Amino acid sequence: MHSDSIAIAVENVTQRYRVIQERPDTLRELFTRFFRHQAEVYEFEAVRNVSFTVSRGEMVGIIGRNGSGKSTLLKVVAGVYRPSAGKVRVAGTIAPLIELGAGFHGELTGRENILINGLILGYSKAEMIAREQKIIEFSEIGDFIDVPVKQYSSGMYMRLAFAVATEVDPDILLIDEILAVGDFAFQQKCKERLRSFRERGKTILFVTHSADDLVTLCDRAILLDQGVMMFDGPPKKALETYEALVAAQSAGAEPGSLVDTAAQR
Amino acid sequence: MIELLRDTYRYRELIWALALKELKIRYKRSFLGFLWALLNPLLLMVVLTVVFSKILQANIPHYAVFMLCVLLPWTFFAQSLAYGAESLVGNGELIKKVRVPKAVFPVAAVVSNMINLILSFIPLLLIVPASGMSFFWTWLYLPVPLLALTIFTLGAAFFFATANVYYRDIAHILQVVLNVWFYVTPIIYQEDQFPAEYRWVFKLNPVVYVLHGFRLSIYGANGQYGLLPEFRSILASFVCGFASLIIGFSIFRKYQDQFVFYV
Numbered sequence: 001m002h003s004d005s006i007a008i009a010v011e012n013v014t015q016r017y018r019v020i021q022e023r024p025d026t027l028r029e030l031f032t033r034f035f036r037h038q039a040e041v042y043e044f045e046a047v048r049n050v051s052f053t054v055s056r057g058e059m060v061g062i063i064g065r066n067g068s069g070k071s072t073l074l075k076v077v078a079g080v081y082r083p084s085a086g087k088v089r090v091a092g093t094i095a096p097l098i099e100l101g102a103g104f105h106g107e108l109t110g111r112e113n114i115l116i117n118g119l120i121l122g123y124s125k126a127e128m129i130a131r132e133q134k135i136i137e138f139s140e141i142g143d144f145i146d147v148p149v150k151q152y153s154s155g156m157y158m159r160l161a162f163a164v165a166t167e168v169d170p171d172i173l174l175i176d177e178i179l180a181v182g183d184f185a186f187q188q189k190c191k192e193r194l195r196s197f198r199e200r201g202k203t204i205l206f207v208t209h210s211a212d213d214l215v216t217l218c219d220r221a222i223l224l225d226q227g228v229m230m231f232d233g234p235p236k237k238a239l240e241t242y243e244a245l246v247a248a249q250s251a252g253a254e255p256g257s258l259v260d261t262a263a264q265r
Numbered sequence: 266m267i268e269l270l271r272d273t274y275r276y277r278e279l280i281w282a283l284a285l286k287e288l289k290i291r292y293k294r295s296f297l298g299f300l301w302a303l304l305n306p307l308l309l310m311v312v313l314t315v316v317f318s319k320i321l322q323a324n325i326p327h328y329a330v331f332m333l334c335v336l337l338p339w340t341f342f343a344q345s346l347a348y349g350a351e352s353l354v355g356n357g358e359l360i361k362k363v364r365v366p367k368a369v370f371p372v373a374a375v376v377s378n379m380i381n382l383i384l385s386f387i388p389l390l391l392i393v394p395a396s397g398m399s400f401f402w403t404w405l406y407l408p409v410p411l412l413a414l415t416i417f418t419l420g421a422a423f424f425f426a427t428a429n430v431y432y433r434d435i436a437h438i439l440q441v442v443l444n445v446w447f448y449v450t451p452i453i454y455q456e457d458q459f460p461a462e463y464r465w466v467f468k469l470n471p472v473v474y475v476l477h478g479f480r481l482s483i484y485g486a487n488g489q490y491g492l493l494p495e496f497r498s499i500l501a502s503f504v505c506g507f508a509s510l511i512i513g514f515s516i517f518r519k520y521q522d523q524f525v526f527y528v
Binding site (some may be wrong): 017018096098099105114119121 | 509
C-alpha cells in the first residue's frame with residue numbers, strides 16, 4: 001500500500017461473467033449439447049476497467065442504473081469475486097452488507113445467527129459473545145432474538161443484519177442499497193450510525209438509489225454505466241451527470257435487457 | 266495441503282458452528298432430537314439381526330457387533346459424501362454474498378457426521394456386552410482407522426462438492442454409487458461369503474482396508490477376537506486416504522474461485 005490514508009484501491013478492474021444463456025445444468029443437457037457441438041457461452045463484462053481509490057474516513061456513494069455494475073463492483077471489493085483483470089487492495093477489515101442478512105439461516109435463532117455471521121466475517125466466538133448484547137439492543141429485536149429468523153419480518157431481518165455488520169466495528173463497510181427496508185425511525189438510526197462511523201475515520205462504500213442519501217451522507221460519488229465509470233466526484237455533480245445520461249439513453253431507447261439482468265445476478 | 270490445514274485451524278470456530286448448525290437442522294422439530302443419532306443404530310441392529318441371523322441364517326456369531334462396527338463408520342463415510350456434495354450448492358447464497366473460505370463447507374459436512382458417528386458409538390458400547398461379547402484392548406487402536414477414514418472422506422467430499430457445483434446430477438449419481446458401493450464392501454457379510462472369483466473387487470475398493478481395521482479391532486476374524494490389521498493393510502488405508510485428499514482437494518482448489526458463478 002503506497003499510502004496509509006488509502007483504504008480501498010481499485011486498479012483497472014474488469015469483472016467478466018460467463019453469460020450462459022442456457023448453461024447445461026444437468027448432464028443430460030451437457031450430452032445433448034456435446035452432440036450438437038455448440039457452446040452458447042459468451043463473456044460479458046459487468047465492470048470494465050474501473051479504477052478509483054477511497055481514502056480512510058471517506059464515504060463514497062455508487063450510483064447507476066440497474067445492471068450498471070454497482071453490485072458487482074461492491075462484490076469485487078468485498079472479495080466475493082476475484083477480478084478477471086486488475087487489482088483490488090483493501091486496508092483493514094471489511095463488513096459487507098451486500099444483501100439482507102446474507103449468511104443468516106432461517107432455522108436458526110437470531111442469537112445463533114449473530115454468532116455464525118460474526119464467525120463468517122472472521123471474528124472469534126469470544127468477540128461475538130462480547131458484542132452480542134449491543135447487537136441485540138441496536139437491532140431492537142427484543143425477545144425475538146431467540147426465535148428462528150425465518151419468522152422475522154423483513155424489517156427485523158434487516159435490522160439484525162445491519163446491527164451485526166456495524167457492531168463488529170469493521171474498518172470498511174460495504175452497503176448495497178439495503179437501508180430502504182427498515183421503518184423511518186430505524187433508517188434515521190442507521191444513518192446516524194453511518195455518520196458516527198465516518199467521524200471515527202471508518203470508510204464506507206455505499207450503493208444507493210436515493211439522491212437524498214447520496215447528497216446528505218456521501219463525500220463523493222461514482223457513477224457507473226454499463227460497467228464503465230462515467231464520473232467520480234462531488235455527489236451533486238454526479239447526480240446531474242446521471243440525470244443527463246438517463247435522459248440521453250431514454251431518448252435513444254436502447255433497453256439492453258439481457259445485459260441488465262445478467263449483471264444483476 | 267498446508268493451506269487446508271491452516272484454513273481449517275484458522276476457521277475452526279466457524280467450521281464447528283456450521284457443523285452444529287447442520288446437526289441442529291437435521292434433528293430440528295423431532296421430538297427426540299439428538300437421541301435419533303443413538304436410536305438409529307439400535308433399531309437398525311434389531312432389523313438386521315433378525316433378517317440375517319434368524320431369516321437368512323447367516324452363521325456369524327455376535328452378528329450385531331460384527332455388522333455395526335463397520336456399518337457405523339460406513340454410514341459416516343456415506344453421509345459425509347451426501348452432505349459434502351450438497352455443501353457448496355446449499356450455501357450458495359452465502360458464497361455469492363460474503364467472502365468466505367469455501368473449504369469450510371465440505372469440512373463442516375464431514376465434522377457434523379463425525380459428531381454423529383461418535384454419538385452412534387454409544388449404543389455400540391451397550392450392544393457389545395448385550396450380545397455376549399467383551400471389549401478388547403484393541404479398541405485402543407480405533408483412532409487409527411478413524412483418522413485414515415476421515416482423510417479419505419474429506420478428499421472425496423471435496424471432489425463431490427466441486428463436481429456438484431457444475432452438474433447437479435452428481436448428488437443423485439452419488440446416491441446410486443454409494444448404494445452399489447455398499448454391497449461390494451464387506452459390511453453386512455464376511456469377505457469369504459463373497460464369490461471367490463469376484464473377490465478381487467475388494468482389492469480395488471479403497472474403503473475395504475480401513476473398514477477392515479474397524480472390524481478387526483472391535484470384532485475380529487475367523488473365530489478370533491480383538492485383532493489388529495497387518496502393517497500392509499494399515500499402510501494401504503493411509504495411501505488411499507492421502508491419495509483421495511490430494512486429488513479431491515487439488516480439484517477443489519483449482520475451481521474454487523469459479524464456484525461463485527455457478528452455485
